[in-house]
Amino acid sequence: xxxxxxxxxxxxxxxxxxxxxxxxxxxxxxxxxxxxxxxxxxxxxxxxxxxxxxxxxxxxxxxxxxxxxxxxxxxxxxxx
Numbered sequence: 001x002x003x004x005x006x007x008x009x010x011x012x013x014x015x016x017x018x019x020x021x022x023x024x025x026x027x028x029x030x031x032x033x034x035x036x037x038x039x040x041x042x043x044x045x046x047x048x049x050x051x052x053x054x055x056x057x058x059x060x061x062x063x064x065x066x067x068x069x070x071x072x073x074x075x076x077x078x079x080x
Contacts, residue, residue: 002047002055003080008068009040043067052079 010016016038023037045062047055059077068075 002049002052004045004047004055004059005078005080006043006045006059006063006067006075007040007078008043008063008073008075010038011072011074014072055079 010019019037019039022039023034026034026037045059047058049055049058056077056079063075063077064070
């Protein structure tokens with residue numbers, strides 16, 4: 001069994017209105033010195049295999065087909 005974490009973030013240059021709203025809310029809550037806030041999403045997956053190479057290939061396919069919109073998002077995969 002392999003545990004994996006996929007992190008999906010917006011590409012640089014893509015507007016992030018949710019990140020901007022979080023940035024404003026943090027300021028309104030009294031947190032000073034907050035610069036740019038970018039939001040993303042994290043997927044924790046458990047794969048029923050011991051083959052790390054196959055798991056990584058499957059995860060990449062999952063990202064390309066469903067988990068990330070590769071036109072505007074980047075993704076990274078880490079295996080544990």
